[in-house]
Amino acid sequence: PRRLPPAAQLAVEHFSIVFGMDGGQSDEQAALGVAWAPGRVNLIGEHTDYNEGFVLPLAVDRVVAFAGRRRSDGHVRLWSRQFQELAEIELEGLPATFAAQVERLPTWARYVLAVLSELKAAGLALQGFNAVLHGDVPLGGGMSSSAALEVATAWAASLFSDGHFAIGKGAATSTTLTPLEVARLCQRAEHLASGVRCGILDQAASCLGRPGHALLLDCRSLDFRYLPFESEGVALLVADTQVRRELAASAYNERRQQCEEAVRLLAALLQAEAEPGERAVKPQITALRDVTPELFRRYASRLPEVLRRRAGYVVAENARVLEVAHLLEQGEVEAVGPYLWQTHAGLRDEYEVSCLELDVLVEIARRVEGVLGARMMGGGFGGCTINLVRNTAIEQLTEAILSEYPRQTGRQTSVEVCRAAGGPGALYLPA
Numbered sequence: 001p002r003r004l005p006p007a008a009q010l011a012v013e014h015f016s017i018v019f020g021m022d023g024g025q026s027d028e029q030a031a032l033g034v035a036w037a038p039g040r041v042n043l044i045g046e047h048t049d050y051n052e053g054f055v056l057p058l059a060v061d062r063v064v065a066f067a068g069r070r071r072s073d074g075h076v077r078l079w080s081r082q083f084q085e086l087a088e089i090e091l092e093g094l095p096a097t098f099a100a101q102v103e104r105l106p107t108w109a110r111y112v113l114a115v116l117s118e119l120k121a122a123g124l125a126l127q128g129f130n131a132v133l134h135g136d137v138p139l140g141g142g143m144s145s146s147a148a149l150e151v152a153t154a155w156a157a158s159l160f161s162d163g164h165f166a167i168g169k170g171a172a173t174s175t176t177l178t179p180l181e182v183a184r185l186c187q188r189a190e191h192l193a194s195g196v197r198c199g200i201l202d203q204a205a206s207c208l209g210r211p212g213h214a215l216l217l218d219c220r221s222l223d224f225r226y227l228p229f230e231s232e233g234v235a236l237l238v239a240d241t242q243v244r245r246e247l248a249a250s251a252y253n254e255r256r257q258q259c260e261e262a263v264r265l266l267a268a269l270l271q272a273e274a275e276p277g278e279r280a281v282k283p284q285i286t287a288l289r290d291v292t293p294e295l296f297r298r299y300a301s302r303l304p305e306v307l308r309r310r311a312g313y314v315v316a317e318n319a320r321v322l323e324v325a326h327l328l329e330q331g332e333v334e335a336v337g338p339y340l341w342q343t344h345a346g347l348r349d350e351y352e353v354s355c356l357e358l359d360v361l362v363e364i365a366r367r368v369e370g371v372l373g374a375r376m377m378g379g380g381f382g383g384c385t386i387n388l389v390r391n392t393a394i395e396q397l398t399e400a401i402l403s404e405y406p407r408q409t410g411r412q413t414s415v416e417v418c419r420a421a422g423g424p425g426a427l428y429l430p431a
């Protein structure tokens, strides 16, 4: 039998404890099913996704999972093992009843509701189910626990729909979504549930993960390619600041707005300089993705100071992603390190989404020999750092972080090695 991810196995073991051996009003004929989706790390390409640029994430061996049984009605009953909390959702009436239902749900269940609501809005036929949820993606820690929850919800809804809705690689039909369409749907769900106008990075990374590979995604065309991420000698370590800041959501939306404003100004400058006859043929700028480093250098001094720094970071980061992708194609994983330090500097000084605790973790890493590169990861203002480390330095870095970080910040931390793992899964267990 297939080995389940540990968090999925735990959810399975918990199901009969929570819902009783008969699954508590589940369809008695229905088998026990399990669905899961991974969190991600992002090697490079931070705050580039909503600028229609490039990202290079890896799905990791941490997942959010549902274990449950289909019901014969339209009722969804969920027990979160992590929050020790029950939530109930009515499929009937969605998406119209979204606003009425979301009010009385705990935060974690709002993401589930939002995905179910979007699936129904897309015209898919869903069926109720009882399920236990569990995960080992650090919550709110910059490893996309919410995207993993959204994507796992879609896979669970498909599993329990009893063949009425499938997720498959082939062409989309009225009853089939491709993994990439699921990613877009889950991105909309994230907007609905959290109010954060996120890009597609997290949901795409979760939907499209492949073991031993990073995913190079063009966030404009949504074309993607897998690049080998394997090197005998190096590992990825994730260190958690244990900081979760409320302001992250509003600061994120503000950065996005600033990028949009920079695009408007740059497009206007370019238009103004074009000869009348040239206007129609001059390349148009509709996102920072269209601004090359050369073009940016030409116009940067005419942007307001804050917008210049924000846009300057994004333009440079986009170029870095493509250079790192090229290195991975050549199998030169170790050469990626310097780019991570550069990204951190940009996020700290120009994009201004780092914080003291993230900077402390990166500076600790900088002093350990054998650390090739480190940076803050994800939206910022807390969460995790990602560290590219020679295997021979894993222990030393772990020890340095565990001893120095609490001393410098008064906080606890945890350090974990992550591996590039596969995407979501869903199956019924044999009776």
Ligand code: GAF
Binding pocket: 045, 046, 047, 048, 049, 050, 198, 199, 200, 201, 202, 378, 379, 380
């Ligand atoms: C968060 C968002 F959800 C992503 O879309 C992305 O913008 C990331 O921050 C920054 O790269 O994880």
